Amino acid sequence: MTPPPPSGLSRRRLLGLGGGLGAAGLLGGALSGCTTAADAEPVTSGSVDLSFWTHDDAYVEYFRTAAENAMAAGDAPFRWRLDPTRAGATDIVTKAIAQAIAGGGTPDVAGLEIGAFPRMLRGDLATELLQPLNDAVADVRDDLLTVRTAPFSKDGTLYALDSDAPLVVYYYREPSFGEAGLPDDLGTWEELAEAGAEAHRRHDVCIGAVTVGSELGQVVQSFDMLLMQRGGALFDEDGNLTIDSAEGEAALTFMARGVQEGWIATVADPMGPSMQAALKSGQVIGLWMATWYKIYGLVPNVPEQSGQWRIRPLPAFRDGGSRTSFTGGTGFAAFRGKENTLAAVELIKAGYLTPEEQVRRFLDLGYLPTRRSVYDNEELLRTEDEYCGGQRMFEIYRGIIDEAPVFSLSADKPVLDTVLSGHLLRAYRGDQSPREALRRATEDFHGQTRSSRS
Incomplete structure (x- = not known):
């Protein structure tokens, strides 16, 4: 059963829970009032x-269509009209807490967005x-993927439905792999590393990329994908x-070796100009990244390479782990205690729980279903992707979805x-061993979290 919500919103309670908002000036006039x-x-x-x-206008159009479909089918007790507001992913959480305090x-x-949601887990x-x-x-x-409900749950209560099941796959530029003499079916990272090191020496290409820019969450994301794949968290x-x-050390050792030997590139932003230059020049010809990266990373940055890219499951680590991982996601939530709370819940259900809408979401937005049964949908399995040379990508996704790791979030993720991020960069440079980097990061994390709670 769902635990009953508290009877009201206490301004004093919210001020305490929302301490991560920063200075009072960030809230403007929100601190005065009821x-x-x-x-x-x-x-x-x-x-x-x-x-x-x-934070993404595509969701507005998606939910408007979902509402129209539900109303046309006669399945909805509501006639929804959306009044959209677009803001940055972090700003949405900040402003929501501020308005609640007000x-x-x-x-x-x-x-x-999953990077901002951990603030909702505080207290x-x-x-x-x-x-x-x-x-x-x-x-x-029973049909919802636990790997996508767990991150948006706390103490057994689910608070948001994820938009996607963003599996991490290996993207590779097929013609460039052929020119560099790289097999595209090597089974382990260790095998691909050896082949990639030789290809780098002979052709100056990279088979992966890690983020080293100012967006700290992205720096950690590069490591986290392989950490989870290896079986860690x-x-x-x-x-x-x-x-x-051991899992963390194995993943970071692989990445640090690749950066230091040159067959893993460093970029400031996986979506930005440095990655675009690396892709356009043919320096980066392979990388591990989420299923949404084709839409938001490859297509905008290198549209001229349409037809050249393919995906495959991640090479496994020789000593354990799976062939995929997760990164990203956005959970849609209804705010409680409001006149429209029930209508909000019903809209989320209409948009995200029916098989028909889960199929449409993939076809329209490229976001993977969050219901396991939809992975057997024949229309999705037959869909060919033009950018990836007509590849039936959904067949790859169905083959690895059951290997996807379950992971949990923490309110202290921003501290981490x-x-x-700083210790990862030191490990890439060789200033710290992978083991030392992770040990020192752990010590620093506990020091920061203890001091913030004292």
């Missing part, structure tokens, strides 16, 4: 105007602000840091990004 907001009587049917916050103006529906913040979805998904819970299900492990 102290408690009682739950509103929910609208149960009819026309509703939903305030809809997102006593009103929170969204009805918000897309909470009881998610419980105070977000409507539990356990009952809403009860009929399909940043945090365990109780929120304890677990990077100082700050301390770990």
Whole structure:
């Protein structure tokens, strides 16, 4: 059963939970005003105007179409109209907390990007602000991928439905692999590393790339993908840091060796100019990245390379792990205690739980289904991708989805990004061994989190 939500929003309680917001000036006038907001009587049917916050306009059009489809089918008690607000992923969480402290103006529906969502895990913040979805998904819970519900859950309560199941795959530029004499079917990272080192010496190409820029979450992301693939994790299900492990050392050793020997490139931003230059010049001809990277990384940066790229499962680590990993995602949540809370939950259900909408989401946006049964959908399995040379990419996704690692988030993820990123860069440069980098990052993390709680 879903635990009952608290009876009201306490301004003092929210101020304490939202301490990560920073200086009071960040909130403007939000700190003045009412102290408690009682739950509103929910609208149960009819026309509703939903305030809809997102960092990506594509979600607005997706949900508008989902609402139209549900209304046309006669499956919806509501006639939804969306009032969208677009903001940065981090700003959405900041502004939502600020509005809650002010006593009103929170969204009805918000897309909470997975890098920003950990702030909702601080104390009881998610419980105070977000409507539990356990009952809403009860009929399909066994079909929902645990790997996508776990990151948006706390203490057994689900607070958001993920937009995607962003598996990490290996992208490779097929003609360039052939020119460099690189096999595209090597089974392990160790085998690909040896072949990649030789190709780098002879052709000055790279078979991977890591991020070393100013966006600290991206720096950690490069490592986290291979850490999870190897069988490790940043945090365990109780929120304890677990990077100082054999799995962490193996992943970082592989990456540091590649950077120092030159067959793994360093870029400031996987979406930005440095990656674009590396792709256009033919320096980077392979990389591990999420399924959404084709849409947001390759197509915008190198449209002229359409037809040349392919995907495959990740090469496995010789000593253990799987053939895939995860990175990214955005969970859509309904804010609780509002007049439109029920209508918001029903919109999220209409958009994200039916098989038909899960199929459309992949075809329209390229986002993978979050229901396991949809991976057997014949239309998706037959779909050919023009950019990837007509490859039936969904066949690859179905073949590895059951190997995807389950992972958990922590409210202290922003602290980890700050301390770990610097030690990763030192390991890449050879200033620290991988083991030393992870040990020192762990010490720094515990020092930071202890001091912030004292």
